[in-house]
Amino acid sequence: MVLEKLWTIKELFVYPNEYIYWSIQIVMYPFMTGLVAGAFVLSSLYHLFGIKQLKEIARFSLVFSFALLMVAPLPLLLHLQKPERNYYVYMTPHFTSAIAAFGVVIFIYGSIVAAEIWFLYRKYFVENSLKLKSQISRSLRENINYLACTVLTLGAYDVRESALRKDEKAIKILAGVGVPVACFLHGYAGFIFGSVKANALWMTPLMPVIFIMSAIVSGVALCMLTYIITMEIRKFLVSRRRSFPVYQAEEEMKGVEMHVMRMTSRYLIFFLIFSISLEFLDLVFRGYTAVKSWDILRNVIYGKDFTNIFILQYTFGNLIPFVLLLIPGLTVRRAVLSLVLVLLGVFMMRWNVVIGGQSFSLTFAGYMHYHLPIIPQGYETFKEGLLGAIFIGVFPFVLFWILSRIFPVFGLKEAP
C-alpha cells in the first residue's frame, strides 16, 4: 500500500507518515546535474582562458555536458508520483519554491550549452550540408545526416573568416556567462536541500556552496575519466588497424596526453580542497554549537552512517585520490583509480545528504533505515532501485555516443 515502506525500516519513535520518500533517484539527480556543471566548467577553461592543452578535452566535455544535461531530468521523471504532470512546473511555477526556480535556471543553462555547441559546430554543419547537397544520390543514413545538418545550420551559411571569428567570440562569451550560470544551477540544487528548515541535517547556508564545489569536482573527474577511456579505446582500435571514416586518417593515435591529465588534475585538486574544507567546517560547527538536533545527528553521522561518511566518502572518495593525484609522476592507471574514487566520493556525498537527512526522525528520537531495492519486484522497486540508478548512470554514455554521430568529437579540423 504505502510504497515507501518497501525500502524503509523504522526504529524507535518515528512519526507515522515518515518514510524515506526521496530515495535513490533523488540521489542520482544532483549527481547528474553536478556532472553537467563540472563538464561545462572544464570545457570553459579552454574556451575562456585559452589553455591550449585542454583543447582536445574541451570539445569532448562540452558535448558530454549536453548529453548529461538531457539525462538530468530523467531521475526526476522517474521519481514523480505523477510524471505525466511534469510540465506543470513550467505552466504554473511557484517561484517561492527552489524547485520551480530551478526549472527556469536549467532552461537558461541548457540554452547556453546548446548555443555554445551550435557555434562550435556551425562550420561543420554548413560544410557537411553543402557537401551532401551537391551529392547526386544519398543513402538513407546520408539523407538523415543531410536533413539534420541543414536544420542545424539555422540558415546561417556564412563561413568566411569574419563570420567564424564572430563564432569564436560568441563561444567565449557563452563560456564566460555559462560558468556562473552552471554555478548558479548547482547552487540551486544545494539550495533545494539547504533551505528546508524542517530537516536538521539539510538546513545550512553552506549547502549550495558545498554542492557547487563537489559538482565541479565530479564533472571534471568524469570528463577526465571518459576522455582517458575513449582515447585508450581509440588507440587500441587503431593499433588493430580498424578504419574510422569520421576521423582524420593521418592523426597519430597517441592515446592519452599526460600533460593534459596533469593540468586537469591540478584543477581537480583545487576544487577538491574547497569541497572538503566546507564539509569539514559544517561538521565542526554542528558539533561545537550542539543545537537540539545535534544528539540525533551525532548518532547518525558518527554511528549509523560512519562507514558511508568517513570511510567511503571522506577516505576513499577524498583523501586517497587527493594523495594519489599529488604524488609526482602521475600515470594513467593512477589517474583512473583516483578519478573513479573521486566519483565514488561525490556520489556518496549526495547519498549521505539525501538518505542521511532522512535517516533520523523529526522526533529526534527515532531512525529510519534505507534498504535500496536490488532485485526489482515491480515497476516501483525497479525505478527506485539499483537497476533504475544504473540505468540513469549508463544512459548519458548512450546519449553521448548518439550525439557524437551528429557532433563529431575527435579529430575535427577547425579553427577554434
Place this chain on the structure above:
Amino acid sequence: MNRRGFLRLFLKGLAGIALARGLDEIFWRPEGLAATKPVRWVFLVDTYKCIGCGFCVKACKLENEVPFGADVSRTWVERYVLTIDREVFADTPKEGRYGFVTRRIDLGRGKYQEIPPEKIDKAFFVPKLCNQCAKPSCVQVCPVGATYQAADGVVLVDRKWCIGCGYCIMACPYGMRFFHPVHQVAEKCNFCYHRINQGIKPACVLACPAGARRIGNIKDPQDPVANIIMTQRVSVHKPEYGTDPQVYFIGLSEEVR
C-alpha cells in the same frame, strides 16, 4: 543637470520604488485579503483528556478515504511514558488506529519495552494533526501551486494539480504530510474542510468521546475555543520552526516530540 536628465532620474527612481513595492506585494503579503475574512479556523487539543482510544484516527481514515490498513494517516495519537529513572518512552502503534491495547511500548523492529506501573511518573496521550500554520513552509515549497492556504486558514492540496514531487512532505516540520496510497498525490489533514463548511464538526472532533479535540474560529469573540485559547495557558508544538502553527495544546509537556 538639465531638465531631461532630472526627469530621467526621477522616472528611474519611481520605477525602482514601484518594482520594490510590486515584488513585496507579490512575494510576501502577510495576511493579504485574508485579513478581512470573518473565519480563521483553529484547533484545541487537551492532552489531559485524551484516553488513547484511537476512535479519532479511525473516524478520520474512514471519513477521508485514507485506506484503513495503510500505515499513513492524516491524524494520529502518540503515547508518552516517563519513568522514575527519567527515561522517556514514546510510541504510536499503527498511528493509534486500533487504540492503545497493550502496556508494552512499541520500539520498532519487533522490539517492545515493558514498563512496570510503579515505575511510571507520568504518562499521557497526545493527539496530533495538521497545524494549518499561518506561515506554512509546505505551501512555500510547492513548485506548481498544488497546495495552498484558503482564506480561512486551512491548507489544502489540489489533487488534480499535484505532481507528486514530495517537497511539501520534506518541508513540514511536523511530519503531517504523506503520499495518498491510492491517489498518489500529497495528502494531509484539512480539518475536514467539507464538514466545517457545512457547519458540522470534523470527524475526529465528533468521534472523540473524551472531548480532547475541539475546533473553533479565532475571529469569533463568542467562540468557546477561541475563548480558551485567549484566556487560558495554552501552547503550540515546535514554535521554533517559525511556521506559526494554529493547533493549540493544553498540557503539552516538554517531553513531547
Place this chain on the structure above:
Amino acid sequence: MHVFRPLIVVLALGAAILAARTLVVPKDFGIHERGYMYGWYRKASEEEWKKFQVKYQGTDYCKDCHAEPFRQLHSSPHGMIECENCHGPAIDHPSDPQKLAIDRSRELCLRCHTRLPYPTSKRAEIRGIDPDGHNVGLECVGCHDPHRASKSK
C-alpha cells in the same frame, strides 16, 4: 547577424511555453487571498473539497430510528461514545449502506478498557483489564452489554 540565431530559437521556445500556458492553465489559477507565497492555486479546488462526501453523521442521526439503544447508551457510562465509533460511519444509511457493521471483536473494547494506570491521564480513571490475562481469546460482548456498559446481558 547570424550570432543571434540561437537566441531567437530560445526566445521562440520561451514564447511557445507562454502560449501553451494559455491553453493548459485553468482560468481560475492565480494569486488568491493569501498572496503569491501561500495563495497561488486553482480556485475551483476549494469548491471541490467542500463537495467531498460526508460519511459520519453523528449520534443525532441515529437516535430517532434506534431510540432504545440510544436511550440505554445515554443513561450508561458509555453515553459519550458516538454510535458510529463502534458501528462505523452511517453515510446514507439506511439506503446505502443498508446495514452497519456490528463489531463484536475484543479489540474494539480493549481500545479503552485495557487497563493503563497512567498518572495525569484520564485513561487511568477508566476501569480495565489485562488483555493477556482476562478471558483471553473470548469476545467481551459474551458477558458485557456495550450499550448498557454492564456485566450482565
